[in-house]
Amino acid sequence: MTINLQKALAGLPNPRSESLLPAIRQHHEGTRRKIVVLDDDPTGTQTVYDTPVLTTWGVDELLHAMRADGDLFYVLTNSRSLVKQDAVDLARQIGTNLQQAAAASGKDFVLISRSDSTLRGHYPAEVDAVAAATDQPDAIHVIAPFFLQGGRYTVDDVHYVADGDDLIPAAETPFAQDAAFGFQNSNLIDWVMEKWSGSIERQQIHSVGLADLRAADLSPVVKQLRSLAPRSVCVVNAAAMRDMEAFVYAALQAESSGQRFIYRTAASFVQAFAGMEPNPLLRSDQMVDANAKSGLIVVGSYVPKTTGQLNALLSAEPDLVPVVLDVAELLADSTDAYAGSLAQQVNEALASDQDVALYSSRQLVKGDDARSSLSIGNRVSATLVDIVRGVQQRPRFLIAKGGITSSDVATKGLDVHRAMVLGQILPGIPVWQLQQESRMPGMPYVVFPGNVGGESALLDAYRILKR
Incomplete structure (x- = not known):
C-alpha cells in the first residue's frame, strides 16, 4: 500500500x-x-x-x-x-x-x-x-x-x-x-x-x-x-x-x-x-574531452524508469541521432550483418560531429525462465558492446544507461581494468575516469543506473555534457 x-x-x-x-x-x-x-x-x-x-x-x-x-x-x-x-x-x-x-x-x-x-x-x-x-x-x-x-x-x-x-x-x-x-x-x-x-x-x-x-x-x-x-x-x-x-x-x-x-x-x-563526507556534483569540464566534438549515449536497461527518461531525452533533443537495436530482429539474425549496419550508422553520425543515442528497442523480450531471460539480455548487451568496440573516434563523452550495459561497455567495449570514481554528475549517477590500459585512457565515463533519477534525469545529464 x-x-x-x-x-x-x-x-x-x-x-x-x-x-x-x-x-x-x-x-x-x-x-x-x-x-x-x-x-x-x-x-x-x-x-x-x-x-x-x-x-x-x-x-x-x-x-x-x-x-x-x-x-x-x-x-x-x-x-x-x-x-x-x-x-x-x-x-x-x-x-x-x-x-x-x-x-x-x-x-x-x-x-x-x-x-x-x-x-x-x-x-x-x-x-x-x-x-x-x-x-x-x-x-x-x-x-x-x-x-x-x-x-x-x-x-x-x-x-x-x-x-x-x-x-x-x-x-x-x-x-x-x-x-x-x-x-x-x-x-x-x-x-x-x-x-x-x-x-x-x-x-x-x-x-x-x-x-x-x-x-x-x-x-x-x-x-x-x-x-x-x-x-x-x-x-x-x-x-x-x-x-x-x-x-x-x-x-x-x-x-x-x-x-x-x-x-x-x-x-x-x-x-x-x-566515513565519506558529501561532495559537490562534478562540473561539466571535469567530464568531457574538450578535443572531441560528438558524444555517445548507450541505453540497454529495460526498466520503465529508463524508458521514460529515454523518451524525454529524444523528445527534447531532436538533433540527437537515434540508432535503435531492435531486439526481435537481432534474435532472428544468425549473422553479424544487423549489428554491423548499426555500427556503421553510429560511426557515420559521430564522424559528422553529431551526438548519438544508441538504444535497444523498448519491448522487453523475455525467455521461458530466468536463465533464458538472462541469456537474451546478455545477447543484447554483447551487441551493444560490439558496436561500441567499433567506434572509430574518441567521443566527447560516453553515457551508459543500465547496470549490465554499463559494466559490459566498460569491461568488454572499452577494455577497462581499472578506473577512478571522480564523483557524480547528478545525485546517484557516478562518473569514472578510465585508466591507461583502456581503449580510451583518461576518458570520463558516466555510469547511469537504470532505476535512478526523475523523468528528465537522462536529458539533464546530456545537457550538462553536450557542446
Whole structure:
C-alpha cells in the first residue's frame, strides 16, 4: 500500500543533528583495514568519489589494491548478469583470491556486498559463497538497502521506493517483476525468508529500528548487535543518512568486540561505512574531452524508469541521432550483418560531429525462465558492446544507461581494468575516469543506473555534457 513519506515517519524522533562520520573515520584509522566492496554492477559507485574500481580480481591486482593508499576500493563483479551458479562460483573465486592478497599484504579487510536498492540480485547465494571463501561462513548478514539518492527507504522493516512524496512498497513496483530476480515481499524480514527458501527460521532474523538509531544513546543498538547469534540476519531501517551513520557506528563498536558481519547493502551504506563526507556534483569540464566534438549515449536497461527518461531525452533533443537495436530482429539474425549496419550508422553520425543515442528497442523480450531471460539480455548487451568496440573516434563523452550495459561497455567495449570514481554528475549517477590500459585512457565515463533519477534525469545529464 502506498504511503506518504511524512506519514510513514510520523511519531518517530527526528534524525540526529550531529554527524558521526568523524568518529567512523577515526575508527578506521585505528584499524588500518581495507573496506572491500564487491559490486554486482557498476552503478554501486554512485555515492563515492576518489575511489578506485577494479574490473579484474587476480591475486596480484587485489594485492596491489590492498597495499595502495586509502581505506576503500571496489571490485566490479557484474554478477547480477550471471546465472546463480556462475555468480556463486565467481564469489568463491574472488573471496579465495582476496584472502590470499590480504595475507600477502598483512592487512585485514571487511566485505561489503553492494547490490540493488530495489532488492534484485543473487542473495543469499553469493554472500554465503564469499563469506565461506574468506573464512567467515558464520558471519551475520546485514541487510541495508536504504539509498537516499534513489529514494529507497526502509521503515518498520518495510522497504519502499519513492515516487515523489509517496512511498511504494518495493514488491509493488516493476522491479519486483524482474524476470530473473522477482520477489513478493516488501517487509524485509519476509523478503529474507522468501530468498532463503525455508533454510532460515524467522527467529534468526532481527531488525534495528529507526527509534533506536535516532536515540541519543546508541549503546542499546551496540548491545543488540553484539548479542546476535552466528549466521543470523539483521535488517537495518533507515530514512536518512544520519540513520545509516548511526548503524555503522554501532556495528563498528560490535565488530571491535569480536562480532563478525558481512554487509549486503545499497550504495548509501558504503558512503556511511567509509566515513565519506558529501561532495559537490562534478562540473561539466571535469567530464568531457574538450578535443572531441560528438558524444555517445548507450541505453540497454529495460526498466520503465529508463524508458521514460529515454523518451524525454529524444523528445527534447531532436538533433540527437537515434540508432535503435531492435531486439526481435537481432534474435532472428544468425549473422553479424544487423549489428554491423548499426555500427556503421553510429560511426557515420559521430564522424559528422553529431551526438548519438544508441538504444535497444523498448519491448522487453523475455525467455521461458530466468536463465533464458538472462541469456537474451546478455545477447543484447554483447551487441551493444560490439558496436561500441567499433567506434572509430574518441567521443566527447560516453553515457551508459543500465547496470549490465554499463559494466559490459566498460569491461568488454572499452577494455577497462581499472578506473577512478571522480564523483557524480547528478545525485546517484557516478562518473569514472578510465585508466591507461583502456581503449580510451583518461576518458570520463558516466555510469547511469537504470532505476535512478526523475523523468528528465537522462536529458539533464546530456545537457550538462553536450557542446
